Amino acid sequence: MRILVVPDLHGRANWHQPVKDFLTAATSADRVVFLGDYLDSFTVADQLMLDNFIDVLLLREREPGRVILLLGNHCFPYLFLPTFRCSGFRPQLAPALHILFKTHQSLFRVAWQVGPYLFTHAGVSDMWLEVNRLAIRLLLGHHVCHDNLANTLNQLLASEQGRQLLWQVSGYNGGRDRVDGPLWVRPVHLSRGLLPGLIQVVGHTPQPHVYSDINEATQTGFIIADCHDHSPNEFLTLQFP
Template sequence: MRILVIPDLHGRANWQQPVTDFLTAAVPTDRVIFLGDYLDSFTVADQPMLDNFIDVLLLREREPERVILLLGNHCFPYLFYPTFQCSGFRPQLAPALHNLFKTHRPLFQVAWQGGPYLFTHAGVSEMWLEVNRLAIRFLIGNHARPDNLADTLNQLLTSEQGRHLLWQVSGYNGGRDRVDGPLWVRPVHLSRGLLPGLIQVVGHTPQPHIYSDINEATQTGFIVADCHDRSPDEFLTLQLPQ
């Protein structure tokens, strides 16, 4: 299985040709995974940003088996308007975006997992799991384990309490929580609490180029794919074991 990873768009349309080329050559098991944050650009105007988001939704509807849309921290303020707040929020677009997210909510998820790879917007730290282990078990009835983390995170999305766990923001990112959740954690903290046996693929934190820190022997580490502020033509492609 091949995976094409599309990092945070923030209104950018540079994904369209690479995705078209990839899907044209792809087999049914191949996937395109968007890491979230389709909106809240600081440079793209309202209408082009809105049109680009609609193009993403149309792609997902055309390719329901091969395109996966993940949620980022810049998605929650529109999907669950007005509960969450984030920088770059466009109040003038909020009603239209809330309606789009609400209408197409089944198209989105928090995480996707394949083999040793876990795809989320920002990552899952060992500290976040430890702090919230009992709360997660109470909400979904199961322990969170490396082999079921995607299912766990997606189940948390279905309840108000679960969404607040996903959204947790520490003082490092301007919040008041003890730890950062899967929508907010940064590589500096993710690297201090790696989950054994998982290679996490994330966006959220811009890099000059795709950044990889993996122990191949233990299949543990992470890849930060969010480099399009400075390297807009650089896309991550992975070959996952069948």
Template sequence: MKHIVIGDLHGRDSWKQINFSKYDGAVFLGDYVDSFKRSDQMIPNNLRAIIALKKLYPQKIILLLGNHDVQYLHYPKYHCPGFRLSMQPALSALFQDNRHLFQIAYQRRNFLFTHAGITNRWFYNFRRSFAYSLLYRTGDTIADTLNRFETQTENSTIYSYSRYRTGHDSDGGPLWADYLETFHDSLNGYHQFVGHNPQDQPKQLCRKGKSITYLDVLHKQAYFHEIHC
């Protein structure tokens, strides 16, 4: 299946140039909101348009959550830089009213999409957690379990962030993992596609049996990544 992957938008509407009829799937990597350049009107209007696209193509369009989105969805938790108090009521309502349209992860075979990426260290500790033992179902993919966490528990494990992002957790989770974490310890056996860590151009790191592709480039160029998975 042919997919197109859209990096962190932060209010940008460059995604509108994509002809979605050419693809079997489209994955938005999250961070739809928070911008130092776009107005309080432009950002929610762009998010409404993305939500409308999802409703038009509910099976084709995948909307992942980013750390900037979660701070509004779960306000007042998980604060991060760029937060706009003036927009909080409108954005929180948008995310909460449409929560069922968003997810933490998307997966096809060993192709795994999250906002920031998954490391071996974080995933090892995640699997050892009590909440994981309660929510995991036999046959789950990694994405299945992460998405169940988002909808069925307030457990903060998936929102953890480490000292690399001024946090206090031992490891960054799939919404907050820093480039230095995923660069050195990306999850074995998977090909990951992530945003979150700004790059001047798309960057792929390949190691034996795994890879990670960084796609937070829209602040530099209107690039959308095509893959067959």
């Protein structure tokens, strides 16, 4: 299996040709994973950003088995309007985007997992799991298991209480929670609370190039793919047996 990772778009349309080329040569087992944050650009005009998001939705509908769409912190404010807010929010686009997100909500997930790789928007820290482990167990009725962590995260999306856990924002990111959830955690905290046996693939925090910090012996670490502010032609491709 090959996996093409598309980081935070924020209205950018530079994904079209690389994704088309990848899917043209791809097998049925290959995947394209979008890491979320399709909107809230500070430079792209409203209509262009809206059109680009619609193109993402159309791609997912054409390729339901090979394209995976994840949710980021800039998706929650539109999907669950008016509960959440973050920088770059476009109030003039909010009604249309809310309808698009709600109508196509089944196309999105918080996490996707294959083998040792866990894909989320920002990452899952051990600190967040420890702080919320009991709440998650009471809410979902089962213990958190690293082997199926994506399923747990996606189940949290179904309830208001679960969404609040996913959204947790610490003072480091301007919030009031004790820790940052999978939509907000930054590499400085993710690296201090790595989950053993998982290689986390994330966006959320811009880098000059794709950044990798992995202990190959333990298959533990993370890869930050969000580099398109500086290197718009650089895409992460993973090869998985």
